Amino acid sequence: MAVDLSVDFAGVKFVNPFVVAASPSSDRLELVGRSFEAGWAGSVLKTTSVEKEPVDLVFPIMAGVEVEEKRLGGLFNIDLISERHIDEIEKDIRILKKEFPDRVVIGSIMASSREDWVELVRRLEDAGADIIECSMSCPQGEGGSIPVADPVLTEKVTRWIKEAARRAPVCVKLTPNVTDIVAVARAAQAGGADALCAIDTVKALAGVDLETEEPLPSVGGKSTWGGLSGPAIKPIALGCVAELAQNVPLPIAGVGGITTWADAAEFILLGATTLQLCTAVMKYGFGIIEELCEGLAFYLERKGLSTVAQLRGRALSRLVPHEELSRTYKAVSSIDHSMCQKDGLCVVACRDGAYGAITLGPDRLPLVDEEKCRGCGLCTAVCPVPGCIKLRPVAGGNGRKGRL
Amino acid sequence: MSLKITRSERRGSFEEFRRTLHPHEAWAEASRCLGCYDAPCRASCPAGVDVPGFIRRIRTGDVLGAGLLIRKANLFGGTCARVCPAEVLCEKGCRDRGMAWPIAIAALQRFACDATIQAAARVLPPAGTRRGRVAVVGAGPAGLAAAVELARLGVRAVVYEEKERPGGMLAAIPPYRLPRRVWEEEVRLASSSVELCLGRAVALEDLDGLLAEHDAVILAAGMGEPQGLEIPGTELEGVWQALPLLVQVQQGARPRFSGRVAVVGGGNVAIDAACTVLRLGAEEAVVVYRRQKADMPAWPSEVAEAEEEGVQFAWRQAPVRILGEGGRVVGLEVQETRPGEPDASGRCRPVAVPGTERVLPVQAVVLAVGQRRQRVPAGLTWDGDVRTSHPRVFVAGDLASGGATVVQAVGEGKRAAQAVWQLLG
Numbered sequence: 100m101a102v103d104l105s106v107d108f109a110g111v112k113f114v115n116p117f118v119v120a121a122s123p124s125s126d127r128l129e130l131v132g133r134s135f136e137a138g139w140a141g142s143v144l145k146t147t148s149v150e151k152e153p154v155d156l157v158f159p160i161m162a163g164v165e166v167e168e169k170r171l172g173g174l175f176n177i178d179l180i181s182e183r184h185i186d187e188i189e190k191d192i193r194i195l196k197k198e199f200p201d202r203v204v205i206g207s208i209m210a211s212s213r214e215d216w217v218e219l220v221r222r223l224e225d226a227g228a229d230i231i232e233c234s235m236s237c238p239q240g241e242g243g244s245i246p247v248a249d250p251v252l253t254e255k256v257t258r259w260i261k262e263a264a265r266r267a268p269v270c271v272k273l274t275p276n277v278t279d280i281v282a283v284a285r286a287a288q289a290g291g292a293d294a295l296c297a298i299d300t301v302k303a304l305a306g307v308d309l310e311t312e313e314p315l316p317s318v319g320g321k322s323t324w325g326g327l328s329g330p331a332i333k334p335i336a337l338g339c340v341a342e343l344a345q346n347v348p349l350p351i352a353g354v355g356g357i358t359t360w361a362d363a364a365e366f367i368l369l370g371a372t373t374l375q376l377c378t379a380v381m382k383y384g385f386g387i388i389e390e391l392c393e394g395l396a397f398y399l400e401r402k403g404l405s406t407v408a409q410l411r412g413r414a415l416s417r418l419v420p421h422e423e424l425s426r427t428y429k430a431v432s433s434i435d436h437s438m439c440q441k442d443g444l445c446v447v448a449c450r451d452g453a454y455g456a457i458t459l460g461p462d463r464l465p466l467v468d469e470e471k472c473r474g475c476g477l478c479t480a481v482c483p484v485p486g487c488i489k490l491r492p493v494a495g496g497n498g499r500k501g502r503l
Numbered sequence: 504m505s506l507k508i509t510r511s512e513r514r515g516s517f518e519e520f521r522r523t524l525h526p527h528e529a530w531a532e533a534s535r536c537l538g539c540y541d542a543p544c545r546a547s548c549p550a551g552v553d554v555p556g557f558i559r560r561i562r563t564g565d566v567l568g569a570g571l572l573i574r575k576a577n578l579f580g581g582t583c584a585r586v587c588p589a590e591v592l593c594e595k596g597c598r599d600r601g602m603a604w605p606i607a608i609a610a611l612q613r614f615a616c617d618a619t620i621q622a623a624a625r626v627l628p629p630a631g632t633r634r635g636r637v638a639v640v641g642a643g644p645a646g647l648a649a650a651v652e653l654a655r656l657g658v659r660a661v662v663y664e665e666k667e668r669p670g671g672m673l674a675a676i677p678p679y680r681l682p683r684r685v686w687e688e689e690v691r692l693a694s695s696s697v698e699l700c701l702g703r704a705v706a707l708e709d710l711d712g713l714l715a716e717h718d719a720v721i722l723a724a725g726m727g728e729p730q731g732l733e734i735p736g737t738e739l740e741g742v743w744q745a746l747p748l749l750v751q752v753q754q755g756a757r758p759r760f761s762g763r764v765a766v767v768g769g770g771n772v773a774i775d776a777a778c779t780v781l782r783l784g785a786e787e788a789v790v791v792y793r794r795q796k797a798d799m800p801a802w803p804s805e806v807a808e809a810e811e812e813g814v815q816f817a818w819r820q821a822p823v824r825i826l827g828e829g830g831r832v833v834g835l836e837v838q839e840t841r842p843g844e845p846d847a848s849g850r851c852r853p854v855a856v857p858g859t860e861r862v863l864p865v866q867a868v869v870l871a872v873g874q875r876r877q878r879v880p881a882g883l884t885w886d887g888d889v890r891t892s893h894p895r896v897f898v899a900g901d902l903a904s905g906g907a908t909v910v911q912a913v914g915e916g917k918r919a920a921q922a923v924w925q926l927l928g
Contacts, residue, residue: 359562359563359564360563360565361564361565383538384540387559390556390559393560393565394560394563394565394568397567438525438527484527484531485527485530486527
């Protein structure tokens with residue numbers, strides 16, 4: 100069965116849902132051209148601003164964040180917007196739209212006054228940008244202030260931009276660094292936004308060098324707060340995208356930690372329309388587009404679906420407030436001894452972090468006491484072998500003892 | 504971790520001697536791959552399989568994508584995963600890059616190919632009809648790979664095979680190494696997208712007829728003729744040619760051996776024959792080889808596996824004659840050799856040492872002293888790759904290389920097809 104990966108996002112057609120996010124990977128004509136040749140459907144050009152806005156970079160700009168043995172569990176950056184002059188970016192957009200008419204060129208803009216926002220929208224739109232993405236969400240620079248932290252400001256700025264835009268849909272990029280992302284998204288909608296992009300990087304620190312005591316990355320001995328991206332933030336991004344999809348009727352560009360086709364499918368199941376990638380491209384190169392498209396197409400085919408739209412949001416109805424979850428469902432830990440590495444990690448985790456239901460049996464194989472087991476899931480999470488420990492549903496309540 | 508079943512389980516059994524990876528093992532192994540940019544594993548695969556690409560697909564849960572990516576480059580992916588000397592090809596590339604423990608690429612390829620055999624037909628091109636007409640002689644891995652590649656390029660290819668079945672030398676690989684269902688399925692797959700004329704012998708000595716009817720000819724007729732050994736006694740009962748014996752066993756025959764069996768030769772066929780006669784009941788198998796261990800053409804890993812299974816080796820022993828009683832083999836007379844001057848292959852020529860003759864008491868002798876190719880037209884020469892001295896004749900596979908691996912045959916078949924494509928303009 101033929102699978103059609105193309106999607107419609109705020110009236111703009113994408114040949115597939117995969118877009119290079121605003122990043123160093125979209126900051127030069129040559130790079131964007133190569134990404135399009137590799138098969139990417141669109142590219143959000145690295146954020147630009149008006150001429151008078153200073154872009155004063157420091158180096159190093161990045162630091163990898165290790166998550167146990169994973170060397171690039173996250174990527175931290177204190178990068179700023181594009182250093183290139185807006186004139187050059189306009190010129191690039193013209194060339195790109197001429198050479199790649201079926202690819203989507205998204206202009207990303209950032210400004211600090213109404214006149215500047217308006218000027219940027221007009222110039223990029225005139226140059227041919229298909230979509231305007233508003234970067235009001237970057238956690239670094241500008242003294243740490245971000246318009247989208249404040250719903251009132253978000254609505255106001257969005258309205259300025261929307262009034263200036265004559266043709267291109269306006270997409271507001273949201274930050275996860277707020278208490279209520281839905282409130283900000285609703286404000287953007289009230290201001291006239293056509294779409295949302297979630298999430299920008301998560302405000303963070305990369306770490307501290309224990310020998311020199313310098314926070315990382317060290318810029319001549321000192322560092323600063325910046326944004327975290329990559330696999331480490333995927334669950335945060337998924338949470339935000341799902342919340343937005345359930346509450347705000349605007350198409351969503353999902354971004355944050357997407358590395359594989361499976362990550363992409365999760366974002367789509369939770370309501371994303373397009374998917375933006377940055378860290379994965381910076382690590383593996385534009386070539387991963389092939390495995391992303393192919394993997395997603397095979398997945399759709401396996402599900403008996405022929406378009407991405409048929410998959411979109413299918414998991415949202417299964418996402419409910421805590422109080423609506425079943426109080427009678429019970430599952431118990433079920434260990435496949437043929438896969439067991441006899442490491443005992445489940446035993447110690449259950450003993451010290453759960454209900455003491457797992458013991459080491461003969462030949463170091465873990466045994467589950469189904470009376471004691473509440474099916475909490477800790478053992479499935481700590482087991483080093485995927486699929487070795489599963490939760491098996493059983494009849495008869497979850498054994499709750501809590502205060503009601 | 505060893506994927507081999509235990510030695511005692513291997514005794515007498517033609518079941519596959521290495522098991523396939525479990526999904527969680529494949530995932531863990533795939534997670535170790537660094538995904539090198541200019542991947543040395545890919546560069547050292549004669550068929551050009553995108554190794555980091557298929558490993559990443561396994562890692563991300565797209566096993567179908569992994570299997571199809573392998574088969575796009577090599578239709579015999581499941582076969583090669585079992586018979587490739589990976590330790591001198593892809594896995595060597597990985598180790599040379601500095602990985603202390605190279606990724607188990609062959610095991611991962613087998614995992615992906617076995618899991619996706621049902622979908623494998625999706626990588627097949629429709630039969631080539633757009634242009635040209637090319638004769639491919641021989642339906643072994645090289646010929647079939649060439650024909651499929653021609654089809655992919657839109658060229659009509661006709662494969663002539665003298666035997667009644669396609670597959671070539673795959674039929675002589677012992678089933679414990681390569682189960683029949685694996686290679687037969689892959690051969691069936693490859694055959695399904697090409698025009699195959701079975702039972703059609705082509706006299707290689709005279710290509711004029713073929714050249715008159717075709718735009719180009721790809722010779723991939725292999726080295727199917729066993730080489731004879733010019734010593735007395737080869738007519739005795741109990742003397743076997745290794746290749747026909749191995750073919751019989753692949754087809755399900757189980758001739759009985761007993762006592763001690765000598766296998767004469769030092770290549771992979773000799774190793775396969777020795778391990779096979781042990782499974783067929785021989786109490787001992789001795790590989791008798793004229794040169795020293797380091798000179799054996801057999802892959803070191805296969806020699807090590809044979810030693811593990813109890814095969815004995817008599818190095819630097821030249822067979823002199825086979826002794827018989829009542830028409831049956833009772834012994835093999837051998838003579839010690841010493842390394843002489845290096846020959847064309849760079850190995851020392853074995854020189855017999857007079858006075859060292861002795862008799863090995865054996866009940867059977869299996870001859871595995873190599874194969875030779877059919878005669879080709881006088882003056883037709885080639886060196887190195889797939890082009891020959893005739894602009895419309897190309898070579899691939901063992902015929903071209905003098906005997907190598909399945910994966911090299913596939914690579915040559917593909918390159919020969921591409922060379923034909925260039926010729927057709």
